[in-house]
Amino acid sequence: MRDQDPITVQTVAGDDTFLVTSHLGRSGSDELVVCFGYQGTGIAPTGFGIDFLTQRGYDAVYVANRWKSSYQGLSAGMLADVLAPLVQGHKVFTYGSSLGGYCALYYAGVLSARALALSPRNVLCPRDPEAFDPAAHPEWTHKLHLTDVPQSPHRPTIVFDNMHPRDSSFVRTWALPAYPDAREVHVPLSGHHTGPRLHAMGKLKGLVLAMLRDEALPDRINGFPEGSAQLATVAFREAMSGGDPVQARAAAFGIAGAGASSTVLKHIWKFAMAHKDLELCQQLVNAAGSAQHGGDLKATGILRAGRKMGLTPTV
Template sequence: MKTTLAHHADYRITLHQAGSAPATRLVITFGGQPSDLRDDGFGTDFCLKKGWDNIYVAQRHGTQYQGLPLDAFAAAVAPLCKGRDVLTYGPSLGGYAGLYYGGVIDARIIAAAPMLPAWPPLGHKAYRDLVLTHQPLARAPRATRAPVVILDPALRNDSRILAEMIRPAYPAVRVVEVPHAGHAVLIPLQRARVLGPLVVGLVERDEIIPFVPPGEGTAIYHGQRGQELLQSDRTAAIEQLRISLAIESSKRFFGILVNTLIRSGRLKEAQAEIDRAAAAGDKRLTLTPRLAADAASAGLRLPA
């Protein structure tokens, strides 16, 4: 059963009931940065399959949930939270939203690589014109239970969000580290068939289950490892990026590889990578317009 709880130009809040009666558990989920206004989204299907009711909170694309006031959120969902085990859950921007809105309803919180791209300390020029209406997390209403944050500890911005935004609000935050998983930390966990059991353990038992993080032999591990090595050992970085791309094509890691080869003066190798990708006809092995312009400036031949 689907019920619209709130609808606005900047947000939409929709209840999805798993059965004929309200479930004991209610999981409120939030979309990532690319998400837009819709009735369902991140986590909806998974929650319903597990017999948990879901409220999906959608943002208008590009607003980073700044158009949803705390009181409007609470007015829409608080009446449904009484007497129930309530959690907020989301990835990236959705993880930040889960932290921000979870406090006002005293929910348990699961945040995967929480990120507010427009947060001024990050200095992202692309978002400098976005007006932030949210209070700092440390001054917003806070949940009584420590949130769980899942992240790759090697990522500078993700770790900064944890240290400077989350820990001042929640000093006892429970951190689940997944090394070399990247910002989209849930994807390698899902591919390793770890994500489902991890989330079920958190939702149903408030337990962080032991698990082996995805490691060597996975594309994301080697790609992230290569990206981390760029500042200290370009040769090793290139090797790791090539291992990653041999496992699975990736536009991001392909671009990093070609760019690194160009910057290292290894133009013949960069040309060979471009030619190999063109022959494969794999759209995931193409350069962004900016990288294509850099390659052309370096005298490399690009596919027509």
């Protein structure tokens, strides 16, 4: 950790839709990290990432937006103008999660920044830009495509759940056309909450600091403990997509024995039935019969199907 400095907090710009606030140490740092609030945070002088960064000696800027405005009141050009005096002489990063991750990518170009975007998404962003009617959606003021705003000379880092259909689609259709060389870090089964999942595992801090220090980043981070049902589920899905039923079966046994949800058990049951695997079926019946799933409809369905095969819980 760098030596801590007294922090000077100043309002840089703002109106009724956004607020830009600087958090600068007395001696300054070579890096400036521009952080963006996620949906629901509202207008405030500090928020996502600021304490973490300033406590470690990094200069930072917090960009807040009015709740549900999705930063539509702040164009890329406006942010570039208000931050011009601050970014000069700095190595600039943009950082955010969810809506903030969208912003980290959207504004990176005008700031020539290195973006770190966690699960980027903007719920107002049109799903089908080609059919977008501006008259019907006057609240949307940003460019429709990321390719329509200036591109940063630095490849961004996008951290997301590659198994999450909506987030994967947003990365694929919105972010990657502008940055085909983007560095992807996958956190399977973290859902849209990649940042909180990594934080819960104590892995977010190392990822952010590695980014700021230009250190190598992994292509994948496990967001769940070893031996967990979630990691076994990841292994099962990857084995299935790779056409490897042997590895899929091994992972399925791990799922059955690791306290998986009844939804996952039901999915694995279909695999076991398709392969006429009585040993795996017995393990799934045992799992469905545990106290964890008492009264659950999916678990009850597995138990009912098991009884028709002569299988009852043995543990």
